Amino acid sequence: MKTFTKVVVLTTTLALAACAKSPFDRSGNGAGAGAGGLDNGGISSSALDANSPAYFNQTIGDKVLFAVDQSTINDTARTTLSQQANWLNNNTTYTAIIEGHADEQGTREYNLALGARRAAAARDYLVANGVADNRLRTVTFGKERPLAVCSTEECYAKNRRAVTVISAGVGS
Amino acid sequence: MMKMLLTCLAFVMAVSAVQAEPLRIELDSPNIEPLPFAAPAFIAESAGADQYARDLAAVVSSDLQGSGLFRAISQDAFISQITSFDSPVQYADWKAINAQALITGAVTTTGDGQIVVKFRLFDVFSEDQMGEGLQFVGSTNGWRRMAHKVADAVYSRITGEGGYFDSRVVYVSETGPKNARLKRLGIMDYDGANQQFLTDAQAIVLAPRFSPNGDRVIYTSYESGFPKIYVLDVASVGRRVLQDQPGTMSFAPRFAPNGQDVVFSLTTGSNTDIYKLNLDSGQRTQLTTSPAIETAPSYSPDGTQIVFESDRSGTQQLYVMSAGGGEATRISFGQGRYGTPVWSPRGDLIAFTKQNRGRFHIGVMRTDGSGERLLTASFLDEGPTWSPNGRVIMFTRETAGSGGSSTLYSVDISGRNLKAVQAQASDPSWSPLLK
Structure with missing residues (x-):
């Protein structure tokens, strides 16, 4: 949940780019589940900065x-x-x-x-x-x-x- | 001349008339009944030696009984008491409680922190002393070592083979949870006493091994962030990293019997091979070249051959090659996979870890792979090390589950006398007999 601090300061462009480039199909090992934030905690339109280490670790896996x-x-x-x-x-x-x-x-x-x-x-x-x-x-x-x-x-x-x-x- | 010979003969006959059976344990016999012995408290021959007198006898008893070959008779059963080191032994009193061996001793402390320990061993049923009395002198804080030396002498006189009690074990102390375990090098007497740490727990350390004379320990540490091999001086605890190539990882080191060469695994890319490094010249030689995993090398005691594990056949198996490298001969052919081979100090056997059907075993085989015997079975046994006399093996036993932990165990090469030696510890390496 602490990634949400970062999530809210993202620009929309980056977030959209991230979604387009890599849908939330992680490697299946469970790491970082939910961190993409599709319907998580009510912030449905945001995602991690695609260039952030958090995105690498959690969204890509x-x-x-x-x-x-x-x-x-x-x-x-x-x-x-x-x-x-x-x-x-x-x-x-x-x-x-x-x-x-x-x-x-x-x-x-x-x-x-x-x-x-x-x-x-x-x-x-x-x-x-x-x-x-x-x-x-x-x-x-x-x-x-x-x-x-x-x-x-x-x-x-x-x-x-x-x-x-x-x-x-x-x-x- | 003839007359003298006859006298001697008569003397021998007189002795053998008393002797029921020679006091002897045959270590290779299939069934060994522990030999009952009495070790009364040593005689304190100076003021202040009382505690040592009791403790010395207790450690001697513990060593002998712990070997599984001897059985200590309780002091409560004693009919005679030993009141003076030099007074005659009342054999009948010791026979009556079936003490086949009697160990008597005396201890003196001196003003300058020295301790003098004397002992005698008697064959009770032959009514005779076995070997000469012996005396050890040293500092008082080394009193346990003197007890071990007494026990080694007793073991040696009765079995005809060298002992192993005056020795140490270097190992990895393990604390903390399974997914963040803290590991540091520890050293202790062979029986778990006198534990000390040789490193802190800042970095993972693995598989320490003694040098042939016990003065150094070679091991793997992650202190650089990557597995690298270090040599540590036991006395000063100073350490240095072995030279390596950037971008490589090295582990599984072991000394050659000459104390100058070390063998180890070095990983370049995805491939792990065995290399030899001369510590003096820094010259490095690659000993295996297959694209398979080659690791866990161990020298024969004469230094001419190396046993190691490789998965070149598809699974881990044991191979023997010349100490210079080259062609290797596979020696393991049973069910399952074989790893961590270690050549016995007697040269006759190779101890190994075997994995088969989800169980782990410690086993021994002859150096050509014949005569395989499994000594243990558990969820996870691994990493055997030999006692200095090649009669006992110590290894790591790990329990399953989230609370799983490692304990050092020892077992005879016959498979008898399995026992825990030290909790929260792994990767033991047994020293040679101390000097």
Whole structure:
């Protein structure tokens, strides 16, 4: 809800542009649900600034998910990463670190290497969509930083992820 | 000459007439009945040594009983008391309570903070002392180590193999919730006593490993924001980062037996391979080149071979290659996937983590992959480390769920004597025997 402070100061043009470019079909991982504000809190005609990090994180979605033991970019992830690439191409003052994560069902070292594969897969997709390689770095956290803490597939599915963390770096 | 020989023979016969069976534990026998022993409080031979006298005997008892090979007889059952270190042993009184081994000791404290510990081991049913009495001198704050040394000597004399009690474990202390866990390096005696921290909890630290003589610890830290390998001096707690290429990540380090080379995983792009770095020259050598994940390298004790895990076949499996790299031979062929191999200090076995049908196991196999034995089973067991004598394995056991936590466990290579060693801890690495 704290994004609403920002929402109300947006220009209509930007908000409309954002809606046109990317409808509110996020990656399906649930992150940032409701933040687009279609009928949320009574501010129905506004949306996040499409060039804001909040828009990137919540509307586009900063996460993509992977199947067990895999680092293949699936269709849902492809949609998200394409939008991430567009955003990064439109906002060249930002850089990003892509974090690769694994679920807890694996040994520590292997999961580090698997997280690195996932981060690299997401990075490679962004680069293929025009983002300059030198604006992106990858890091693996293996199974060290789960997002969901239960020990069932429901949580594991959320933890097998690559997260694009943007920051206002020097850019290229 | 002949006459002297006969005298000797007569002496030997006289001894064997008393001896029921030699006092011996065969570590490889399939069924070991814990050997009953008595360890009365040591004799305090100076004022102020009373507490040490009791504590030393208690730690010796705890070490031996904790090995699963010995059973301490309660002091309440004792018929005789040991009142003087040098007075003759009343064997009949110890036989009557079936104490097969008797450990007696004495302790003296000196004015300058020193402590002197003496001990003797007796084979009660043979009515004979086993080996020479021994004496240890050190500072009073090292009294537990002296107890461990006594227990190691007893273990060694009765099993014929080296002990493991006077040793330490470096590990990762874990506190806080599962999704924001604080991790820091800890070090403790092998039995969990004398815990100290070696790093703060500012950055994630993973999988510390001792150098061959225990003076350094190599580990992975996120203090730069990325996983990198650090070497920490145990005495000064000073640390330095290993040289690396920008944009790469490195982890899973382990020392070579020579203490100069280290092997580790380095990730470039999506690919993780095994590299060797000479700490003196800084020379780096790439040991694997497959596009698969290659990690968790561990040297054979003679330094000529490296066992590691790779998913080049499609799943994690164990491989052995020459220490110089090159062609690798797969050694794991059972059901499931295998990781984190560690070569035993005796050279005879490789311990590993196995994942099969949603369960995790710690197991051992011979170095050619034959003779696989699973020692444990749980929701999540991983990361074995060997005791200095290659008879016990310590590992991490993690419980399931949002409140899940890690505990260090140990188990004999026979699968017996599974027990918790330290809560809120993971990634143990066992030191060599201390000097």
